[in-house]
Amino acid sequence: MKEAIIALAASAVIAAGLAFNPALAQTSALKGHNSNAPVDVAADRIEVQDRADRAVFSGNVQVRQSDLTLSAARLTVAYSNAGGIQIERLDASGGVTVRSPSETARGQYAIYDLNRRIITMIGDVTLTRGDSNVKGGRLVLDLDSGRAVMDGAGPAGTANQGGRVTGTFTVPQRRY
Template identity: 55%
Template sequence: MNRVSPIKSMLLAGAGFALTSFALLSAGAGGDSAHAQALANHNSAAPVDFDAGSIEVQDRADRVVLEGNVRVTQAGMTLTAARMTVAYSRQGGTEVNRLDATGGVVVTKGDERASGNVAIYDLDRRLITMVGNVQLTQRGNRLNGGRMVIDLSTGRATVDGRGAARGPDGNPVQGGSGGRVTGTFTVPERKQ
């Protein structure tokens, strides 16, 4: 069976997670993947604000565990989840290094949204990795896969069909994509 990329390049309007330059590519043994512009120019050095039902500070381990409708905001980006572990360092003050989120994770900025079962936001490397039933949406456009990596330095997001991985708790996370990347794109009405 021949793999045919139905869309080589598609321009979509928007900002934030903007799917401004979209290309579907075959990734050989890794399955199908898609690349998009996402969270371009996000300031990962901005303050990180937390809100949760409960917060447990594990000071000796340099981490905080947040549970119950967790909401984290940073520079116009919001991350929500059922549970989140925040790793920090205390060199010259308290500095957040990494957020591990589980349970219905949603990242939003403006009118764009990314969701998945698990997300890891590595502030030092400026990467957000989402795994399991990943979906990226912007207005009527939707992209589905098993895993998504958003590089905040370049604004590039890569979605692939990898179906299973391990979450921060070590348990398997199912991607549900069947190893494929799927999507729906709106087409503007054109005058005939």
């Protein structure tokens, strides 16, 4: 059982690090990100719920791969146990932040469906690059097509429920 927990934790760490890498790789700054770099994870606690096929990392969860980081209060890893552990879905909650050297995405929740290769961030989502930012209720990243869509529709009870997408963008300064 101890080996299964260690294997699950290692799989979850690798999946968590790689899961958020492709989403940000759609931006120019991460095209050179080393997705083969080691993945480190730290959390105050891990709970393996073997009968439910999931593991829960909680308390100041930090995942790092090269110069890409993910932080959240809680990370739930759903897996199937048929023929070995297969990670299917990652759910991060509690002030989720995904950060590269040049971009930062923040939201209340992030969901990565590994089977569909789609990452969704919801709840007061902000994507920042330099002095420019876009805000909305939901950000959906399709890792197969590279399409990213921000909309104003947030979950019930959030500030962006039925809201709009807003943005502030820097422009080149011209000298006359």
